[in-house]
Amino acid sequence: AQKVTQTQxxxxxxxxxxxxxxxxxxxxxSSYFLFWYKQTASGxxxxxxxQDSYKKENATVGHYSLNFQKPKSSIGLIITATQIxxxxxxxxxxxxxxxxxxKLIFGQGTKLSIKP
Amino acid sequence: xxxxxxxxxxxxxxTGGKVTLSCxxxxxxxxxxxxxxxxxxxxxxxxxxxxxxxxxxGDIPDGYKASRPSQxxxxxxxxxxxxxxxxxxxxxxxxxxEQYFGPGTRLTVL
Numbered sequence: 001a002q003k004v005t006q007t008q009x010x011x012x013x014x015x016x017x018x019x020x021x022x023x024x025x026x027x028x029x030s031s032y033f034l035f036w037y038k039q040t041a042s043g044x045x046x047x048x049x050x051q052d053s054y055k056k057e058n059a060t061v062g063h064y065s066l067n068f069q070k071p072k073s074s075i076g077l078i079i080t081a082t083q084i085x086x087x088x089x090x091x092x093x094x095x096x097x098x099x100x101x102x103k104l105i106f107g108q109g110t111k112l113s114i115k116p
Numbered sequence: 117x118x119x120x121x122x123x124x125x126x127x128x129x130x131t132g133g134k135v136t137l138s139c140x141x142x143x144x145x146x147x148x149x150x151x152x153x154x155x156x157x158x159x160x161x162x163x164x165x166x167x168x169x170x171x172x173x174g175d176i177p178d179g180y181k182a183s184r185p186s187q188x189x190x191x192x193x194x195x196x197x198x199x200x201x202x203x204x205x206x207x208x209x210x211x212x213x214e215q216y217f218g219p220g221t222r223l224t225v226l
Contacts, residue, residue, distance in 0.1 A: 035214075037217075043204070043219065043220050044217075044219060045159075045206065045217040045220075046217075047214055047215070047216065050214065091158055091159065093159075103149075103161055103164065103174065104149075104159075104161070104215060105161075106151075106158040106159040106160070107158055108156060108157065108158045109158050
């Protein structure tokens, strides 16, 4: 069965530094997709970045990048040059390779606080 | 021009009452989803749909029904609401890979 685990409940870092959030997953599929979403204080859930399991290159979007370690079933989110507005809850999610379904399994979330 | 909207945004219901949560999307996505969010659990899938007329059970479907009358609309129905269904509910629409979420509905069952 699929499972996504985020062990860091909360993280606090200084503004303009780099932070890494951890996520490990379990799946029997050889093809899957990994996502990171951000939930702001208002409750809005926003898609950030995606990693396809068959791609060796780590995905990068703006100041978000991923550390995909397939042998360890790990997909870490790296935020560089953090800003106050990066304060939010970050969710890791996985989708197995059945293109017809698109079911996402979410981790429990990591609350990130950026201090000025 | 929000692509996924939900109504109502807040709802207070009584135990045993019927509750309908509505979702509308303008993304023209075939797939739509209903999740609930509770502290410590992240987002959990209740029901989903591949297109108009179809509904499928997600991971926690008990106590919920779903209806997809059109490409744009997807409803979540609580026939007999219970206090354990107090939660925040999110609707999402998606293509083959990505999902886009609505703003959420806060439901309180007294």
